[in-house]
Amino acid sequence: MSNVERDPVETVFPPGDPSAPSGDQSAGLEVLEPRDVPLGGPRAMTVRRTLPQRQRSLVGAWCFADHYGPDDVATTGGMDVPPHPHCGLQTVSWLFTGEIEHRDSLGSHTVVRPGAVNLMTGGLGIAHSEVSTPSTTVLHGAQLWVALPDAHRNAPKGFQHHEPTPIRVEGATLSVFLGTLAGQTSPVDTFTPLLGAEVTLDPGASVALSLDEAYEHGVLADSPGLTVNGTDTPRSAMAYLPTATPTLTLTNTTLDPARALILGGPPFEEEIVMWWNFVGRSHEDIVQAREDWMAHSERFGEVDGYAGEVTHLPAPVIPVVRIRPRGNASRGRRNP
Template sequence: MSSFEADPEVLGRDTSSAGDQAGLELLEGAPVALGGPRGFAVTRTLPNKHRRMVGAWCFLDAYGPQDLTGTPGMRVAPHPHTGLQTVTWLVAGEVLHRDSLGTLQEIRPGSLNIMTAGRGISHSEETPATHTPVLQGVQLWVALPHTDRDMAPAFDHHSDLPVLTDGGLSATVLMGTLAGVTSPARCYTPLVGAEITLTAGAEATLPLNPAFEYAVLTLDGAPTVRGVTVKPGPLLYLGSGRDSVRLETASGARLLLLGGEPFTERLVMWWNFVARDHDEIVQARADWSAATPRFGTVRGYAGDPLPAPPMPIARLLPRGRVR
């Protein structure tokens, strides 16, 4: 998925307080229309103005549930990526992925698409011609560390992910390890991503890794997470140093848990590129605009590739995970 913006930061606010809620931050999302003012609507919570990353997770768009009746659904034209992994997870509906490796893969709820951009790849995403009426899901980016950022591009689809159950809690582990359960998806830094479902009236304590920082996003319902009721929209940052988190819900809920070791490298994020300095971004933009072999060609999408936005007048500066 494309950011469609040269600087994708959104505003946030800190809800730190005493007691069980100490150190928590509620990061408000910003509405973004993919493809222009009449495009597909998403809510972006990462990167946020004051907290740009959670572990290596550096980008989070949530969309839906959206009724696609009478609409074209999602249509994101071919666009490039560098230095990251794209991670697609659906709650409802279908998305068709094409990329410059020749991949054609439809994703549905319960399966996972991971595209590793490395030194350069391009892809498109769209609602397939035959689809169910409602679409809901998330698109995430994971920043690759310096040692792997120029690796060859790759694509992986996982249709059988491990599930952790405990009473009224069920957790599908998308990436990394949670409570001893490990996903087969390839990671390049220590991190975790999991979809957690809670049945009505559930009360559960989920074990965490104290070396990780964590955040949760509600997809359905209004669960209470460490004493804070979290409705769909904002991202609740939990911080690090916690060995568990208490989850409760009266009527059932679905959440996305993200975590990882704090990412210490300073990054430049501009449009769809993750790099280390301004000159790398300039080169990536030039390579895409000139249609060099670096990003390949996406075949089968009915439309033109996305043009790169103009470079800013000032030099882009590397930034850390927090301002």
């Protein structure tokens, strides 16, 4: 998915950002509230964005999180994002309901379906389109981005598809699409250690999961009535847990199943600049990426088969001011 905000913000994420306050798991937990972002068009589909924001920029290498739906496609028009570029990042698509047709400049053509992860590596540059299928009546899912480390930010284009087998843990069903959790490991390759998992709790159930204490974690609530380590986490909000948190305890306080996504990774210790659909290391990186995209450079390639009117989504104009560092609004000491 493209970041289609009309005036996207240029943001620098300082090394080691986010920094988490020290203390026990309850003291270090933060609840990140989402903000609504329309995807454009006369019947704009609205997504709820928790990353990035001023309070916290990244969770591990996860640098972007949009939660959307359930949307009635007859009302919103569904998803129709024309060919657009990415560089310096990987996109991770995860659906709860509906289907999205994916095409990219690597030649990949697949349908994203619930319970299957599609990971696309932008690296030096890639382009893709995303369109909800004609059979989709309700669209519901999450679009996530991962920042690539400097050593791999110019990696070749890539695409991976994986359908994890759900497993039962006490009180919940778990699907691990990246990394390892509860004894289940995904075969999908990433350039930094990551965790990505869907968990669905039974009505009124509670589940305790052992965490890698070298990771920080974010729990994105897809349902109301969810508590994370004893803290209420409203639907579409993300609960942030700092490193040195040994256990994640999720509780469903409702009489219906409750679902969440668990994201994690070691704190990302590199300075990055993110603007529109690009991740770089400097203002000049972003300017060059935009120029290459607008010039139809081979760097990004072309997407074949997209049937919409706009076959090359124009990039917004970069502001004349240079990027200035923007850290977390409330900074604390790092965990030891």
